[in-house]
Amino acid sequence: MRAQLVALAALALTQAVAAQQAPSTSPAGSGGSSNAALIGAVPEGPVPRLQDGTPDFSGVWVGSGPIGDISGGLMPGEELVLLPAAKALKESRMAADDPEALCLPTGVPRIAPYPWRIVQAPAYGKATHLFFLFEGNIHSFRQIFMDGREHPDDLEATWYGHSVGHWEGDTLVIETVGFNDLFWFDFVGHPHTTQLRTVERYTRTKVSELEVVTTVYDPGAYAKPFTVKYTHTLRPGWELMEYICNENNQDVEHIRGPAGL
Amino acid sequence: MRFVWSLAAALAATLSAGSAAAHHSFAAQYDANQPVTLKGVVTKVEWTNPHARFYIDVKDADGKVVNWNLEIASPNYLKRAGWSSTSLKQGDEVTVEGSMARSGANMANAATVTFADGTRVFARSAADNR
Numbered sequence: 001m002r003a004q005l006v007a008l009a010a011l012a013l014t015q016a017v018a019a020q021q022a023p024s025t026s027p028a029g030s031g032g033s034s035n036a037a038l039i040g041a042v043p044e045g046p047v048p049r050l051q052d053g054t055p056d057f058s059g060v061w062v063g064s065g066p067i068g069d070i071s072g073g074l075m076p077g078e079e080l081v082l083l084p085a086a087k088a089l090k091e092s093r094m095a096a097d098d099p100e101a102l103c104l105p106t107g108v109p110r111i112a113p114y115p116w117r118i119v120q121a122p123a124y125g126k127a128t129h130l131f132f133l134f135e136g137n138i139h140s141f142r143q144i145f146m147d148g149r150e151h152p153d154d155l156e157a158t159w160y161g162h163s164v165g166h167w168e169g170d171t172l173v174i175e176t177v178g179f180n181d182l183f184w185f186d187f188v189g190h191p192h193t194t195q196l197r198t199v200e201r202y203t204r205t206k207v208s209e210l211e212v213v214t215t216v217y218d219p220g221a222y223a224k225p226f227t228v229k230y231t232h233t234l235r236p237g238w239e240l241m242e243y244i245c246n247e248n249n250q251d252v253e254h255i256r257g258p259a260g261l
Numbered sequence: 262m263r264f265v266w267s268l269a270a271a272l273a274a275t276l277s278a279g280s281a282a283a284h285h286s287f288a289a290q291y292d293a294n295q296p297v298t299l300k301g302v303v304t305k306v307e308w309t310n311p312h313a314r315f316y317i318d319v320k321d322a323d324g325k326v327v328n329w330n331l332e333i334a335s336p337n338y339l340k341r342a343g344w345s346s347t348s349l350k351q352g353d354e355v356t357v358e359g360s361m362a363r364s365g366a367n368m369a370n371a372a373t374v375t376f377a378d379g380t381r382v383f384a385r386s387a388a389d390n391r
Binding site: 006050095098100101103112113114115135136139178188189238242243244245246247248250251252253254255256257259260261 | 284285286288289291307309310311314321330335336337340341343362363364366378386
């Protein structure tokens with residue numbers, strides 16, 4: 001093990017020098033290095049398809065996006081306009097109260113920087129359900145109904161809400177309602193209310209890239225809807241691992257100050 | 262080779278001014294403007310979530326031994342970067358470069374760990390490394 005670490009450290013140094021000479025152009029939070037050799041061979045060619053012709057989104061992705069401040073993901077021309085009560089709430093929030101720091105779910109569209117996998121059921125043919133399996137921030141999942149059902153009338157508020165999906169061409173569109181107001185959009189504490197409704201549009205723009213354009217509708221917290229874009233990156237050959245956040249969370253008692261980056 | 266990835270990713274995150282942290286805001290818990298170098302002997306390793314931790318006994322200027330609590334990346338991140346749960350062992354002599362906790366506790370986030378034989382490895386998640 002030690003010998004392996006030595007060799008790797010030496011290689012790492014070489015990489016470090018090279019990287020310093022040629023600064024990365026990858027966007028903030030792009031999920032890490034763009035050097036394909038370091039993250040496994042990235043396949044090329046057409047996006048794979050399932051038996052029913054829909055794009056195959058299976059595989060392990062690393063979530064990325066402006067996890068520090070959601071406004072960093074705004075599409076061109078978009079703006080995030082907080083209503084007064086939401087602004088006051090955001091400004092009152094303390095970093096130690098961030099649900100993510102407390103090992104609670106991220107909700108939507110917040111992204112944790114951990115791998116996740118999309119699984120459909122049944123595995124072949126037309127999907128009735130999609131599951132997003134999250135390694136972190138907590139070992140959790142989202143369930144998306146693909147069987148044409150509507151949102152029920154008697155929804156109780158939950159962290160991930162009630163999601164129904166359909167295909168528009170090669171784009172998977174997921175509409176979610178029924179959220180609680182407990183999760184934050186980011187480290188700076190952008191809030192929302194139970195009026196939140198999200199529409200996510202997932203497109204596998206390349207074999208190695210899953211683009212997610214999410215429009216956030218929440219007339220309880222924002223003066224108008226806004227749209228953010230996150231891009232997930234394929235991690236070929238990776239498998240999900242365990243991540244039980246509550247196991248030894250000593251962080252919270254040492255976190256100080258208002259919510260922020 | 263996976264270990265190389267972790268450094269490259271760390272650099273990419275650094276160079277692109279990524280402000281992402283893992284499950285908490287790095288800056289809310291640690292002060293990047295308060296770097297610390299600690300030399301000591303490993304007393305305990307916790308291969309746990311949300312962060313792996315290890316503890317070292319450090320002798321201060323007066324010869325008094327102080328136990329420090331050092332946060333590193335999560336086990337899943339570390340494993341993918343080439344670490345294992347036995348990369349650090351009780352009794353190892355190490356030098357740690359990191360950032361002090363804001364709380365004033367004898368706690369730091371370790372960016373690198375240097376072993377007695379001079380091997381220096383990264384210990385912080387790419388997202389926290391800035």
